[in-house]
């Protein structure tokens with residue numbers, strides 16, 4: 001994958017925003033943003049810390065100095081804001097904070113991911129394993145998927161957090177909007193007419209959803225509410241996400257993402273007409289028949305988030321209640337009401 005070059009944006013408030021990209025994982029490019037002219041020199045997100053990810057961001061910082069004439073280097077970063085507690089956004093934190101003194105901030109609901117990473121990984125891994133069994137994933141397959149789930153997370157370690165971010169908070173011309181769903185503590189950052197939309201709004205991909213039965217404050221219900229909430233923010237000329245290109249049609253894009261979820265919900269309901277019901281694994285096989293590796297995991301959680309949304313709102317029922325009563329954690333079979 002070719003890394004996009006460093007790109008410069010400027011907000012209506014005169015803040016310079018540089019997009020520095022990195023190869024977060026072999027098939028994933030992630031963006032971090034260097035924010036100049038809004039209080040102390042601020043870096044938003046730090047990449048994954050995996051492979052050459054941190055070096056890529058360092059090279060980006062060199063380019064900001066060399067190609068854009070900014071007298072700023074790695075040691076000038078005084079504040080690091082993490083948009084949400086996913087590894088591709090904070091995994092590089094320790095590699096950044098080693099040689100510098102920067103205040104680290106994250107929303108309160110994702111703080112524990114940073115400060116007690118090892119505990120969080122263990123507890124989340126258990127919840128995911130429980131979820132896969134309930135989703136009807138074959139026991140032999142669960143072990144493979146769990147290996148995939150933990151593989152990308154092992155190189156990370158806990159780091160102290162200096163301040164937590166609250167919804168509506170203003171800090172040196174940055175306004176934070178809490179937009180839970182994709183991740184519990186996901187925040188967007190408004191800088192004048194530019195919105196750093198992180199993984200809440202992306203230009204091409206509909207951001208991934210996971211059931212809140214695994215982690216509270218995720219789930220499609222929270223996500224769709226947060227999508228409405230960000231749509232109430234006026235005057236966004238440009239949105240810059242955690243992946244993919246700049247978003248110039250921000251409000252239109254919100255509508256497209258909503259329609260995409262509505263289509264998925266309709267499709268799932270139409271596949272659940274049979275009274276014998278289907279498991280989440282069976283639905284994922286129908287909806288995402290060709291996925292491999294990491295995407296298998298994404299498909300199972302994405303489908304689960306939609307099934308959960310429908311079930312919580314009374315549109316589905318569980319048909320194998322006898323089995324649920326008898327066994328500890330059987331696969332649930334869902335059917336439309």
Ligand SMILES: [Zn+2]
Nearest residue numbers: 086182183199
């Ligand atoms: Zn994310």
Ligand SMILES: [Zn+2]
Nearest residue numbers: 086088199242
């Ligand atoms: Zn991401």
